Amino acid sequence: xxxxRTLRGLLAIFRNRRAETELAEEIRSHLGCAExxxxxxxxxxxxxxxxxxRLFGGIEQIKEAQRDSRGIAWLETFxxxxxxxxxxxxxxxxxxxxxxxILSLGIGGTIAMFSLMDAxxxxxxxxxxxxxxxxxxxxxRPGVTNATTVPEFLVWKRLxxxxxxxxxEQLTLSALNASDGPLRMPxxxxxxEYFKVFGVRTALGRTFASGEDQPGATRVIVLSHSGWETYxxxxxxxxxxxxxxxxxxxxVIGVLQPGAFDRDAIKFWRPLVFTQEDKSSAxxxxxxxxxxxxxxxxxxxxxxxxxxxxxxxTRSLVDEDRAGTIEVQxxxxxxxxxxxxxxxxxxxGAVLVVxxxxxxxxxxxxxxxGATRKSELAVRAAVGAGRGRLVVQxxxxxxxxxxxxxVGGTAVAYALLRLAEPFLAQALPFTADVGIxxxxxxxxxxxxxxxxxxxGTLPAFEALRGDFAEALKQTSxxxxxxxIRLRRAIVVAEVALSLVLVAGALLLxxxxxxxxxxxxxxxxxxxxxxxxxxxEHGYTNAEKAIVFYRALSDRLRATPGLAQFGFSTFxxxxxxNNGEGIFIPGAKNPVLVRCKRVDAGYFQTLGIPVLVxxxxxxxxxxxxxxxxxxxxxLAARLADVAHVQDPVGKSVRxxxxxxTQTQTLFVEVQIVGIVRNERTTAPGMAxxxxxxxxxxxSPVPNFKLLIRSNGNETSVIAGMRHALRAVDPNLPLAxxxxxxxxxxxxxxxxxxxxxxxxxxxxxxxxLSAIGLYGVISYTVAQRRVELAIRIALGARSxxxxxxxxxxxxxxxxxxxxxxxxxxxxxxxTLRGFLFEVSPLDPVSLAAGCVLTIAMGLLAGxxxxxxxxxxxxxxxxxxx
Amino acid sequence: MSKxxxxxxxxxxxxxxxxxxxxxxPLHGYAIARRIEQVVGDSMQLSQGSxxxxxxxxxxxxxxxxxxxxxDTNRKVKFYSLTKSGRKQLxxxxxxxxxxxxxxxxFFEASR
Numbered sequence: 004x005x006x007x008r009t010l011r012g013l014l015a016i017f018r019n020r021r022a023e024t025e026l027a028e029e030i031r032s033h034l035g036c037a038e039x040x041x042x043x044x045x046x047x048x049x050x051x052x053x054x055x056x057r058l059f060g061g062i063e064q065i066k067e068a069q070r071d072s073r074g075i076a077w078l079e080t081f082x083x084x085x086x087x088x089x090x091x092x093x094x095x096x097x098x099x100x101x102x103x104x105i106l107s108l109g110i111g112g113t114i115a116m117f118s119l120m121d122a123x124x125x126x127x128x129x130x131x132x133x134x135x136x137x138x139x140x141x142x143x144r145p146g147v148t149n150a151t152t153v154p155e156f157l158v159w160k161r162l163x164x165x166x167x168x169x170x171x172e173q174l175t176l177s178a179l180n181a182s183d184g185p186l187r188m189p190x191x192x193x194x195x196e197y198f199k200v201f202g203v204r205t206a207l208g209r210t211f212a213s214g215e216d217q218p219g220a221t222r223v224i225v226l227s228h229s230g231w232e233t234y235x236x237x238x239x240x241x242x243x244x245x246x247x248x249x250x251x252x253x254x255v256i257g258v259l260q261p262g263a264f265d266r267d268a269i270k271f272w273r274p275l276v277f278t279q280e281d282k283s284s285a286x287x288x289x290x291x292x293x294x295x296x297x298x299x300x301x302x303x304x305x306x307x308x309x310x311x312x313x314x315x316x317t318r319s320l321v322d323e324d325r326a327g328t329i330e331v332q333x334x335x336x337x338x339x340x341x342x343x344x345x346x347x348x349x350x351x352g353a354v355l356v357v358x359x360x361x362x363x364x365x366x367x368x369x370x371x372x373g374a375t376r377k378s379e380l381a382v383r384a385a386v387g388a389g390r391g392r393l394v395v396q397x398x399x400x401x402x403x404x405x406x407x408x409x410v411g412g413t414a415v416a417y418a419l420l421r422l423a424e425p426f427l428a429q430a431l432p433f434t435a436d437v438g439i440x441x442x443x444x445x446x447x448x449x450x451x452x453x454x455x456x457x458x459g460t461l462p463a464f465e466a467l468r469g470d471f472a473e474a475l476k477q478t479s480x481x482x483x484x485x486x487i488r489l490r491r492a493i494v495v496a497e498v499a500l501s502l503v504l505v506a507g508a509l510l511l512x513x514x515x516x517x518x519x520x521x522x523x524x525x526x527x528x529x530x531x532x533x534x535x536x537x538x539e540h541g542y543t544n545a546e547k548a549i550v551f552y553r554a555l556s557d558r559l560r561a562t563p564g565l566a567q568f569g570f571s572t573f574x575x576x577x578x579x580n581n582g583e584g585i586f587i588p589g590a591k592n593p594v595l596v597r598c599k600r601v602d603a604g605y606f607q608t609l610g611i612p613v614l615v616x617x618x619x620x621x622x623x624x625x626x627x628x629x630x631x632x633x634x635x636x637l638a639a640r641l642a643d644v645a646h647v648q649d650p651v652g653k654s655v656r657x658x659x660x661x662x663t664q665t666q667t668l669f670v671e672v673q674i675v676g677i678v679r680n681e682r683t684t685a686p687g688m689a690x691x692x693x694x695x696x697x698x699x700x701s702p703v704p705n706f707k708l709l710i711r712s713n714g715n716e717t718s719v720i721a722g723m724r725h726a727l728r729a730v731d732p733n734l735p736l737a738x739x740x741x742x743x744x745x746x747x748x749x750x751x752x753x754x755x756x757x758x759x760x761x762x763x764x765x766x767x768x769x770l771s772a773i774g775l776y777g778v779i780s781y782t783v784a785q786r787r788v789e790l791a792i793r794i795a796l797g798a799r800s801x802x803x804x805x806x807x808x809x810x811x812x813x814x815x816x817x818x819x820x821x822x823x824x825x826x827x828x829x830x831x832t833l834r835g836f837l838f839e840v841s842p843l844d845p846v847s848l849a850a851g852c853v854l855t856i857a858m859g860l861l862a863g864x865x866x867x868x869x870x871x872x873x874x875x876x877x878x879x880x881x882x
Numbered sequence: 883m884s885k886x887x888x889x890x891x892x893x894x895x896x897x898x899x900x901x902x903x904x905x906x907x908p909l910h911g912y913a914i915a916r917r918i919e920q921v922v923g924d925s926m927q928l929s930q931g932s933x934x935x936x937x938x939x940x941x942x943x944x945x946x947x948x949x950x951x952x953x954d955t956n957r958k959v960k961f962y963s964l965t966k967s968g969r970k971q972l973x974x975x976x977x978x979x980x981x982x983x984x985x986x987x988x989f990f991e992a993s994r
Contacts, residue, residue, distance in 0.1 A: 028958070060932060
């Protein structure tokens with residue numbers, strides 16, 4: 004049928020009435036004309052009328068045929084069935100509501116999970132031609148990527164002809180002078196082609212021109228749309244007057260259109276200007292993105308960069324740099340880490356299991372209803388409805404149910420996503436725009452159809468099985484044994500699936516417990532952390548930073564309620580991303596280490612014991628002898644690769660960045676002590692070699708503050724603010740958090756799937772309990788007479804109770820068997836998410852089984868008690 | 883029982899109606915039925931009513947359009963006329979029909 008006809012047919016349904024009356028009138032005049040003609044031939048009026056009718060043929064048939072060609076017959080039937088379905092639901096509201104809530108839960112969870120997958124993995128990134136956006140990295144070793152240096156970037160940019168645009172960027176933090184004190188605003192320093200790489204446009208003004216990243220250009224910034232709204236109240240005049248950042252005037256030249264960048268933490272962009280020193284700096288501090296030319300492709304661009312690097316192998320500091328190559332990776336690959344991908348896949352798997360259980364449950368309920376409707380269907384068959392027609396009718400009714408379920412599910416999904424919003428913002432890349440869009444709705448429609456077919460088909464055929472004549476004669480009590488066997492099989496499957504989820508959740512919870520029990524290796528109690536950033540304006544050199552450190556220390560020391568405090572460039576638990584090299588006299592290659600700058604208070608505040616020698620002290624000043632403290636891992640490493648058995652007292656050369664992070668210095672330092680390893684990596688990973696450099700001997704603008712207090716949190720934070728304001732009123736105190744929070748946030752990557760799967764497991768176990776309850780109740784209702792006879796013959800209530808419970812237990816036990824098999828099959832998938840817990844951990848599995856059996860017995864108990872209370876006198880008379 | 887020869891072959895009624903409107907101009911239902919009866923004669927048996935489903939079909943395809951008017955005997959009737967796309971469709975169908983009959987004729991010729 005052509006689309007046009009379908010459309011006309013649809014319209015015709017609504018024009019139905021008019022068409023009918025018009026047709027009737029047309030037929031009337033037709034008959035009139037025919038009569039006239041006949042009369043003209045001289046036939047009697049009586050005869051003429053009869054002749055006209057005879058020639059016309061069956062009037063009602065014609066009307067029917069006309070109706071069929073006018074409307075779309077199937078659509079009319081469909082709407083009729085749908086109406087009937089609704090009426091049926093209305094007649095049994097409890098049944099309807101039960102099914103609807105089950106469906107809404109099952110479909111809702113699936114939709115929510117799908118919209119996450121859609122946002123992160125399926126939809127293209129929200130930039131024009133996102134496939135052409137790539138990250139360009141140094142790759143010192145296979146599988147390792149690294150930020151690059153300024154000279155390196157300039158070479159790439161000059162020789163990378165496969166790129167339409169290439170930009171380098173570096174994170175920065177700024178203090179915005181607001182009316183109620185300084186506010187921290189995170190931003191990026193970027194080269195002029197940055198916005199060309201991402202293809203982002205402005206809503207107001209313009210982005211950077213090519214000269215604006217050259218030394219001496221005027222100070223300008225571009226704001227993100229959300230930055231403009233949050234920090235400047237969406238001021239439409241923003242381009243007209245300068246703003247004060249870190250005490251310096253900047254001109255806002257543009258505000259971006261609303262879009263993906265609004266979900267990122269970065270609120271503004273400033274030109275990244277390379278000074279003469281930068282251009283010879285060996286500091287690896289630039290992240291580089293490029294847009295591949297339209298007539299090229301990523302593979303070609305990668306090839307060119309690799310070839311170029313091989314040809315240019317520059318004089319690098321460290322051998323390993325020279326051995327490396329360049330890696331060009333698509334942005335989508337960079338944003339969606341394999342870990343997130345796997346978490347989502349596991350979550351989606353769990354949600355599909357819940358959806359399967361939902362289907363099974365709905366099918367089960369429809370079975371039960373099909374049995375009670377057998378006589379109705381028999382009557383309809385008796386008056387001439389074909390079996391095919393009845394199947395269609397039953398399926399349409401299921402569809403009506405599922406449509407409502409779909410609408411309810413979409414609402415549930417919406418609510419779930421809103422609830423999870425703050426936590427999703429953290430877990431997902433900023434490019435992921437999670438929401439209910441047409442993609443998701445299309446998926447929801449698909450899910451609804453799938454559920455209808457899965458849950459509706461079998462019950463529909465089952466309801467129509469067997470002899471209708473029999474069904475008419477008897478009441479609905481008689482039902483085939485296949486029917487009940489099928490329902491039992493469904494319950495067994497449900498139990499199996501919920502065991503998989505419950506066991507999975509328990510494993511993750513156990514793993515989480517292990518994580519929480521691991522030794523933090525530092526004292527986290529009563530420690531509050533914050534971060535401070537010294538802007539280049541006002542803190543132009545190392546001396547000024549050192550003066551600031553000392554002034555702040557003095558102020559803090561004078562603040563009541565602060566027991567101890569320390570400064571450090573990285574917090575405990577967080578990965579130290581500053582890598583340096585130690586050159587040992589006589590050794591050919593440097594030892595690669597992580598570098599953390601700390602002050603004298605750091606080790607004491609965190610209770611990190613000094614094992615050999617001493618820690619950092621207040622006497623380690625800028626002009627004094629240069630010293631470092633190392634961790635156990637580095638001591639072991641030195642012994643291993645450089646055969647330095649007793650490192651304390653040894654002098655080595657250490658690479659280190661200067662205050663402006665433009666130059667790499669080689670400093671002669673003496674190792675003065677060894678401290679116990681703290682934690683800087685994910686649990687289960689080996690602690691890297693770490694060198695602690697006194698902050699005062701190697702100052703940097705960006706550092707953390709750790710304070711151990713004996714007072715309450717609020718007054719301590721107020722004290723910190725007060726101390727900072729006294730030293731420099733323009734500096735904001737940012738990222739305030741307790742060390743406990745830092746710890747649990749760092750481990751939250753592991754925590755996430757645990758609570759998600761836990762929630763699904765709960766839903767699953769409730770759903771299978773409902774299913775089991777339904778089946779056992781049904782069996783009890785069926786066997787009422789038989790049970791009554793047995794009780795009349797002397798069976799005790801307890802025996803009856805035990806017997807019913809036994810059948811519930813049997814079904815659960817069989818389900819458990821299959822479930823255990825399922826867990827076994829999932830071993831490999833689960834292993835990656837578990838910490839120090841085997842996927843076949845007997846404790847979790849046993850607990851899962853016990854829980855499931857308890858659920859099974861509970862679901863069986865209520866119908867069993869009903870059976871035990873059967874009064875033979877009453878029931879036998881009724882039956 | 884061979885009843886086929888006494889009825890209008892399936893699918894040809896539409897073609898007959900179109901052709902009829904093409905040669906005669908706008909006509910009302912009864913007139914169309916009469917015209918077809920006259921041309922076909924007694925060889926085929928047409929129940930006049932069966933043209934109405936055909937008319938609805940053709941109108942839905944947009945090949946004919948209808949308008950209420952008065953007959954010669956002052957009766958309120960619906961006049962049907964061919965549309966532009968109807969004329970085009972008629973040409974196509976006539977061509978198809980001729981091709982089909984020619985093919986069948988040739989086949990009979992060959993297998994005689």
